[in-house]
Amino acid sequence: MTHTRRTWLLRPLLAALATLAACSGPSAPDTSRAAAATPSSASNSASTRPSAGSPRPPRLVVFMAVDGLPLRQVLGYRDQLQPDGFRRFLDQGAWFSNAYYGHGYTVTAAGHSIMLSGAYPQRSGIIGNEWRNPKTGEVVYNTEDTRYHYIDHATDPHAGTSPSNYKAETVGDVLRTAQPASKVIGISGKDRGAILPAGHKGTAYMYMSSDGQFASTTYYMSSHPAWVQAFNQARPADQFFHKSWSLLLPEAAYARSAPDGQPWQSDAGNGNRLPAVMGEKLDKPGPKYYAGLLPSPFGDELTLAFARAAIEGEQLGADDQTDILTVSLSSHDYVNHAFGPESRLSQDHLLHLDRYLQSFFQYLDARVGRDNYVLMLTADHGFMDTPEWARRQGRDAGRVAPAQVIATLNRGLSERFGDGRWVTHFSATGLLFDEKLIQSKGLKSDDVYAAAKALAEQIPGIQAAFTRAQLAGDDTATPYLAQMRRSWHPDVAAPLQLVPRQGYMFSSRPTGTTHGSPYEYDSHVPLLTWGPTWVGQGEVKARVEMVDVAPTLSRLLGIATPAQSQGQWLPLPVKAAPQ
Numbered sequence: 381m382t383h384t385r386r387t388w389l390l391r392p393l394l395a396a397l398a399t400l401a402a403c404s405g406p407s408a409p410d411t412s413r414a415a416a417a418t419p420s421s422a423s424n425s426a427s428t429r430p431s432a433g434s435p436r437p438p439r440l441v442v443f444m445a446v447d448g449l450p451l452r453q454v455l456g457y458r459d460q461l462q463p464d465g466f467r468r469f470l471d472q473g474a475w476f477s478n479a480y481y482g483h484g485y486t487v488t489a490a491g492h493s494i495m496l497s498g499a500y501p502q503r504s505g506i507i508g509n510e511w512r513n514p515k516t517g518e519v520v521y522n523t524e525d526t527r528y529h530y531i532d533h534a535t536d537p538h539a540g541t542s543p544s545n546y547k548a549e550t551v552g553d554v555l556r557t558a559q560p561a562s563k564v565i566g567i568s569g570k571d572r573g574a575i576l577p578a579g580h581k582g583t584a585y586m587y588m589s590s591d592g593q594f595a596s597t598t599y600y601m602s603s604h605p606a607w608v609q610a611f612n613q614a615r616p617a618d619q620f621f622h623k624s625w626s627l628l629l630p631e632a633a634y635a636r637s638a639p640d641g642q643p644w645q646s647d648a649g650n651g652n653r654l655p656a657v658m659g660e661k662l663d664k665p666g667p668k669y670y671a672g673l674l675p676s677p678f679g680d681e682l683t684l685a686f687a688r689a690a691i692e693g694e695q696l697g698a699d700d701q702t703d704i705l706t707v708s709l710s711s712h713d714y715v716n717h718a719f720g721p722e723s724r725l726s727q728d729h730l731l732h733l734d735r736y737l738q739s740f741f742q743y744l745d746a747r748v749g750r751d752n753y754v755l756m757l758t759a760d761h762g763f764m765d766t767p768e769w770a771r772r773q774g775r776d777a778g779r780v781a782p783a784q785v786i787a788t789l790n791r792g793l794s795e796r797f798g799d800g801r802w803v804t805h806f807s808a809t810g811l812l813f814d815e816k817l818i819q820s821k822g823l824k825s826d827d828v829y830a831a832a833k834a835l836a837e838q839i840p841g842i843q844a845a846f847t848r849a850q851l852a853g854d855d856t857a858t859p860y861l862a863q864m865r866r867s868w869h870p871d872v873a874a875p876l877q878l879v880p881r882q883g884y885m886f887s888s889r890p891t892g893t894t895h896g897s898p899y900e901y902d903s904h905v906p907l908l909t910w911g912p913t914w915v916g917q918g919e920v921k922a923r924v925e926m927v928d929v930a931p932t933l934s935r936l937l938g939i940a941t942p943a944q945s946q947g948q949w950l951p952l953p954v955k956a957a958p959q
Contacts, residue, residue: 435913437937440697440753442744443706445495446733447488447573448713448895450762451477451906453721453730460633465734466908468741469757470919473910474953478923481761481905484863484879484898485809489522491760491926492576492708497548498930498945500866504548507873508808509572510538514874517805517812520545523575528599533588535597540571542599543580548944550579551933552704557581558939563703565690567594569679569710573760577706585690587683587710589671592617594686607693616685620678621665626655627724628731637724644768645725646718646891649675654725675714677732683709684740697748702937708760709733720766720893754911754936758926762902766893770883777883780841782806785878785886792835793828797821802828809867809886809896810874811836829876836876841884848875863898909952916953924950 454466461467469475483490483500485508493499493506501507510521523540535541552564566578567585574584583600585608587593593612596604604612627634645652649672650660658676659669673679687707690696696703712729719725737757744753764770770777786803789811793802798821805812811832818828829847836845844860851868855861864877880886885894895902907924909915914936927947934941935949 436700437702438697438752438754438911438914439700439702440691440744440748441702441704441933441937442753442755443496443577443704443933444755444757445492445573445577445706445708446712446757446759446906447570447708447710448716448721448761448763449730449759449906450721450901451479451759451904452762452901453726454906456636457727457730460629460731461734462738464741465736465738466757468738469755469908469910472912472917473755473908474915474918474920475909476907476920476922476924476950478921479758479905479907480900480923480925481903482863482925482927483866484860484877485867485896486761486898486902487808487896488570488713488760489572489576490867492573493522493546493548494926495758495760496550496552496577496579496706496930496933497546497942498927498947499548499942500927500946501873502866502869503944503946504546505869505872506546506576507867507869510808511810511872511874512805512807512812514807514812514872520872523572525599528597530588530595530597531601531604533590533593533595540575540586541597543575543578544599546576546580549942550577550582551930551937551939551942552577552706553579553581554934554939554942555702555704555937559701561701563694563696564706565694565696565704566706566708567683567687567690568706568708569674569683570708573708573710574706577708582704582706585686587674587679589674590667592665592670592673592682605693607689611686611689611693617670617673617682618665620658620673620676620682621662621669622657622659623678624655624657625650625676625678625728625732627728628735629728634724634727637727638720638722638766638769640724642723642769644766644891645720645723649718652719652725654728674711675718676711677729677736679711679714680709680733681736683707684736687740688743691744691747697753716763717892717894720769721763722765722769751913754914755909756929756933757906757908758929759905761895762900762904763895764883764885764893764897764899764901767883767885775883776881778841779887779889780839780880780884781888782886783888785836785839785842786811788839789832789835793831796831797823797828803832806886807874809879810877812874813876825875832876836878841881842878843881844879846877846879851877860898907950912955914955916955918953920951920953922951 489509493504521538524538525542525544528541529535555562564582566574568574569587571586574586578584585594585596640653650656715729767777789803800817833845860879928950930945931941931947932950
C-alpha cells in the first residue's frame with residue numbers, strides 16, 4: 381500500500397481533530413480494575429492529547445510481540461542476556477513485572493487482537509485461532525476471507541487474508557484516520573500475527589512456508605511494491621540451508637533447563653536435539669525446509685531482516701509523520717509447543733533471539749535515531765510446562781483428550797435425555813450441541829447445557845464449565861468466570877465453555893505442550909517499553925492488563941483511543957528532567 385506524505389504544517393490541524401474525536405468518540409475506559417497509579421476515568425475520557433509540556437509524538441512506534449514468551453523466561457535467563465537486547469528494556473527502559481491478559485482462552489489470535497485494540501474477544505470477536513460457526517458447524521479461521529488471496533502464492537480457503545472478522549479498531553486504524561499519510565505495517569511469521577496488529581487500515585506481510593518468501597494479500601494491494609519483490613528475489617531464506625542451530629553457550633549454562641531428546645519432546649521437523657541442521661536430509665531447499673525454519677532461531681532472524689527491508693522500503697520514521705511498525709516473532713511459540721518452555725532448546729532459542737533483538741535495536745538507533753522512536757515488546761500469551769516434565773517435578777499435570785470429553789458427555793446426556801449425539805464439536809475452548817436434536821426432543825437448550833456442565837465438571841482434568849447463561853450474566857464471584865466471559869462473544873462462541881484444571885491441557889498428542897488457560901503461566905507476559913524521549917526508567921510493580929497498551933499508545937501519539945478499548949493508561953515512569 382503506497383501512501384503520499386503530508387507536510388508537517390497539517391499536523392496541528394489533524395491533532396486538533398483527534399482531540400475532538402477523543403472527547404466524543406471512544407468508549408469510556410474499563411473501570412472495573414483498581415485505578416491506582418493510573419489516570420482517573422474522567423481524565424482519560426476527556427482527552428487523549430498529551431499536556432502542553434509533553435514531547436512531540438515519535439516518528440516511529442516499533443511494537444514487537446514474541447509469540448509464546450512468558451515473563452518468567454525473560455527473568456529466568458536475565459543473567460545470560462546481552463546488554464542491549466531484552467536488557468535494553470530491563471536496564472534502560474520501563475517494564476511492568478505484573479502485566480497480565482485478563483481473558484480466559486489465551487491463544488495467539490486472541491492475544492494479537494487485544495494488543496493494539498485494547499478490546500477483549502467479547503468485543504472484537506476474535507475468540508481463538510479458529511472456531512466453528514455456531515449455526516453451521518463449519519470451521520472458521522480467525523483471519524480467513526475467501527474474497528482475497530496471497531499475492532503470487534497459492535491460498536488455502538482457511539488461510540488468513542484479511543481482518544474482516546475483527547470487530548475492533550486498532551491504534552493504527554485511528555492514527556491513519558486522523559493522519560492518512562501515516563504508515564502502519566504489520567510483519568510476522570504467522571498470518572494472524574501480521575494481520576491483527578496491522579488492523580483494518582494497515583498493511584500486513586506474512587511468511588510463506590512454501591517458498592520462504594514474505595507476501596501480502598489482495599485485501600491490501602494488487603501487487604507487491606518493488607522493495608518486497610527485491611527482498612523475495614534475493615531468496616534470503618536459502619542462506620540457512622544446511623546451517624546448524626547450535627548452542628550459544630557452554631553446556632553448563634543450560635543446567636537449569638530440561639535436557640534435549642526427552643520422550644515428551646516432539647522429534648518431527650528438525651528433531652529434538654541440538655545441534656540441529658536445517659534441511660539436513662534434503663538435497664535442496666523446498667517446502668519442508670522452509671517450514672522447518674519457523675521452529676528455529678532462523679525464522680526470527682529472517683522476519684527481522686524483512687522488517688529492516690520494510691523500514692527502508694517504506695521510509696518508516698523518516699519524517700515527523702508518525703508511522704507504526706508491528707513485528708510479531710513467531711519462532712519461540714513453535715519451539716515451546718514442540719519442546720516445552722522448560723527445555724534447553726527453548727532457553728537457547730531465547731538467547732539467540734536476544735542477540736537478534738540487540739542487533740535490530742542498534743540498527744534502529746542508526747537508521748531512525750534514538751530520540752525518534754519508541755519500542756514496546758510483549759507476548760500474545762505465556763506457556764505451560766510440558767505435563768510429563770511437570771509431573772517429574774512433583775506437580776499435578778496431564779492431558780485431556782477432546783474426543784474423550786465429547787464421548788463422556790454424550791454418554792451422560794443420552795442416559796438423561798435419550799440416545800443421540802448431543803455434543804457435536806469442540807469450538808475454540810467450548811462445545812457445540814445438536815440444536816435440532818434438542819428441539820426435536822422438546823427440550824430447552826439451556827437445560828441441556830446445564831446438564832453438560834455438571835457432567836464436564838466431573839471429568840478429571842477439567843476445572844470448570846460455564847454455560848451461556850453464566851457467560852451472559854454478571855456474576856463476578858465465581859472463579860475464572862470473569863476471564864471466560866471476556867473470551868466469549870455471543871455471536872461467535874460456543875454455548876458451553878471449558879476451563880482445564882491447572883497443569884492440564886486439552887490434547888490427544890503424547891508430546892509437546894500448549895497454552896490457552898486463565899492461569900498465570902499462560903496470562904503473565906512481558907510488557908517492556910523503551911524510548912528516552914517519552915519513557916522513564918524502572919520496574920513498575922503495579923498490576924496492569926494488556927488492554928492498557930492501546931489507550932497508552934494513543935495518548936502518546938495524541939490520537940483518540942480505539943472505540944472498543946477496555947483499558948486504562950499505563951502508569952509509565954515519568955522521564956527524568958535534564959539536569
